[in-house]
Amino acid sequence: MSEEEKKDYAESPINLEYHYTAGSATTRFLNQVKEGKIVGQSCPKCSAVYVPPRGSCPRCGVATNIEVPLTDKGCIESFTIVHIPIPGNPIVPPYVCAMIRLDGANISFLHLIQGIDVEEIRIGMRIQAVWKPKDEWTHSLENIKWFTPIDEPDVDVATLRFQES
């Protein structure tokens, strides 16, 4: 063995493969996303609306069996500005990852914000989805390229806290 081939450690990569299942509720959601529609699901007990739905209301422990069509508009509930490039990620820093709260939903999800100087982004800002061309739609929220600010007054996110009915 030559000098440079000497190692004081051994690499032993291991892996397991799975057929991941989204679950029947999330499957219904993703089938709608494929058609360019965002359909949340609501809890029959506390009426909370989940998007994306995971099949149950974790507050009440029951299936979210009521479908609730939502718009692709909402507000920024929180955000962070990413300055460090992530290997394999084509987006050039600095860019913004935000928790998006769609109108009528009681939870938020993570997505990108583009179309505005990062320094101007603020919590409560109104935003709307920018969709990929229809022929690129698949079973994924990546059908939405990013969210972009719209000319509407900011929302006080404190008012978005879930109120038990």
Added chain:
Amino acid sequence: MRKVAIVGYAQHPILENAGALNEVELIMPVVHQLFDELGISQNNIDFTCSGSCDYLQGAAFAFVEGLSAIQTNPPIKESHVEMDAAWAMYESMLKIQMGDADTALIYGFGKSSPGRLDSIISLQMDPYYISPLWPDRVSLAAIQARVLLEKNIITPEQMITAVIEARTNSKNNKNALVTELVDKEAYLASENISSPLNEFDCPPISDGSSAMIIASEEKAYEFTDHPIFIEGIDHRIESSNIGSRDLSKPSGILASIEQLKLEKIKFDVAELHTQFSHEVPYLQSVLNLSDVPTNLSGGPLVGNVMMCAGLDAIGKTYESLKSHDFTNGLAHASSGPCLQHNMLVHLEKKS
């Protein structure tokens, strides 16, 4: 010590492949079924404990997602074991005995269909230091079967009988996955998996969930006139190093038998967490069950939901005591390769 009783048990139909149903969607129906049968809700539960294995789902802390099946508002006290839910029942029982709770909900869930169970169980159980050795669960079981056969502790005929009886008993279990009857010819013709075990000696890949509710003695009588009491419970662990074990000497189980004074009890029924056919005659002999109806549910050979099958042995014993003129039942749960962990549970119906 406070006495603890089982007051309810529910099992999801065992599926070969639950398909799109995720773990939460498997858990919710059994928990709701139990609540409906007892006329209660999560608000009546003081402590909740689950048993599952994150390797089955392939995600760290996957068990936390399972909690989405349970009402958690107002906040609940809960815990989890990375083991069969039989051990979640044990933890819950201790919680009640300590006086921290009067009621407990236990649930277990597992989907074996999404991955390769042999690799998954190997990674979960192999105590590797540098790199996994990847011994698969069937080959490890086969090593123990070989030892038992060569020492004449069990016979090949007993293994065949265990398979045939499991299939016959599956008719008693509406949730059984494997219900096709087999005879000796079919057994002998079935595919060899890992000598001396063939296909019928091994449990089916299974998806499912189970739930149970236990309660303190006073509370139990609020739920039912006939609670089934946990009279004794004992868990012993053999070495994780297979090479240091004598696979024909069940020292842990023998210690449990002594601890629980089982030789003095006339059992009416037993349900054993016997995943492989050779384990049935072996444990029947060790536990002195030759005259005791064993695995009337068919046992794991007709449906083996990972992280549930041990709880199911307790649940099926409970169901047998409830629905028959039986007094004493013995349930057994196991974990690890070659019956490494063994838990014995003595259940008793008070007349």
